[in-house]
Amino acid sequence: MFNPTDFPKPTLISVNGVELEVYEAGRQNAGEPIVLCHGWPEHAFSWRHQMAALAAAGYHVIVPNQRGYGNSSRPAEVTDYDIEHLSGDLIALLDHYGYEDATFVGHDWGAMVVWGLTLLHPNRVNKVINLSLPYQERGEKPWIEFLEEILGGDYYFVHFNRQPGVADAVMDKNTFRFLRNLYRKNEPLRAPEPGMAMINLANAETPLGEPLMNDSELAVFVSAFETSGFRGSINWYRNLDRNWRLLADVNPIIQQPTLMIYGDRDAIPRSENLTEFVPNVEVVHLDCGHWIQQEKPEETNEAILRWLEQQDAS
Template sequence: MFNPTDFPKPTLISVNDVKLEVFEMGQQNAGNPIVLCHGWPEHAFSWRYQVPALAKAGYHVMVPNQRGYGNSSCPKEVTAYDIEHLTGDLAALLDHYGYEDATFVGHDWGAMVVWGMALLHPDRVSKVINLSLPYQERGEVPWVEFMEQILGSDYYFVHFNRRPGVADDVLDENTFQFLRNLYRKNEPLREPDPGMAMINLAKAETPLGEPIMSDSELAVFVTAFESTGFTGGINWYRNLDRNWYLLADVNPVIEQPTLMIYGDRDAVPRNESLHKFVPNVEVVNLDCGHWIQQEKPEETTFAILKWLELQDDT
């Protein structure tokens, strides 16, 4: 397991009217930037296994705790977490370091932000690497409304939007239990319980499957969320329909070279029409669940480095 004390020390950087906590490695590789974007409910620390390997391979690695996470700013307004603000932070991060563009890597919600970055700031993105969450097609109905029709009001994306504050309070009251129960692998297949999945998880006294990290690693996440609470991260979900409107007039095709990494046991559905919207995509499948880069750190790092090397050769 990874020793948390080996992770680089952060710097607080002022960008886009917020402060971002940024972890850096490989500053000697200035000119070859790569930005790693975490998901929910995660932390820059979720990339701990990839950071040293990327720095060793010649990259200037930047891993921000995005707004709402860690010691980064947590604005109160829900709309401060829409896709324009989140991608604006990353564009401003490049400005801070003097970069025109960079390779962007995202997992889970971080992947959603990276897809959005390629749509809203295409000139700032040289290559895309996303894990778990494929490109989400903008259909005719706003996303939360669509999910409510298909998956019902208890589906956690919908619940976060329709019952603001309810899940936040439960997760805040059960931070350790929730994160311990969430970060698992090899969970037995079973019928989902009625109710809201994340609330159920936070209240469950016994975790299923196996932990994906050591107690000291889990403590990094627990300490961060005990400090911030979960509302900032959940507010990303509360902007899904707003994002749907904000992307109405944007060219939906992503032209950059792209690597999409799926976990074969991930509950997040694949996008069968991925090539339609991301024509220059290569797909890699790993035998794991949702927490891809933490469950299969060596395989994930190898897939990323191998693909990047091929891009540099072409």
């Protein structure tokens, strides 16, 4: 298990009108940047198992807490968390370090940001590695309307938008319980419960499956969200329809070499037409749930490093 005291100390960096809390490894490898983008409700610490391995392989590893997370800025306006702002933060981070482009790695919402960043700023992204969330094809209807029709008003994406502030308050009140119950692995299959899944998790007395991490690792996430609250991070969801509009006119095809890593027991569905939108993609499956890089750190590192080596050789 990882000892949190081994995690690097962060720097606060001013970019794009906000301050980002940024963790680094391998600064001596200037010129080979790789930027790791966490998901929800996570933290740069979710990449703790990857940082040293990537630095040892010759990369300058840059891991921001994105806006709304950790000690990074938490702007008040919901629209300050749209894809233009989130990708703009990452571009400004590249500018800060003097990099033309970088390899970007995303998990969960971080993958959504990396897909969007690559569409909006294709010349700043040289390679894409995404975990869990495949490329999402832009449909005819805005996302929340589409999801509400299929999955109903209790689906958490919809609930976050239709009932702003309700879930945020429940999670803020039950931060430890929510994160303890969420960060699990080997969970038994079960029928969906009525109600809103994230509120149910925040209120559930007993977690299912096995803990994903030890108590001191979990404490890093709990402490971060006890400080920040959940509103800023949930505001990412409240921009799904805005992002749908912002991406209306971009070329939807991602040309960069791409690695897509799925967890075979992840609830997020696979993409059936990934190669239509990401023609240069290689797909890897790992035997795990949603928290891929934390549940299977060695296998994740091996898949990423093997693929990067192949790209450098080609």
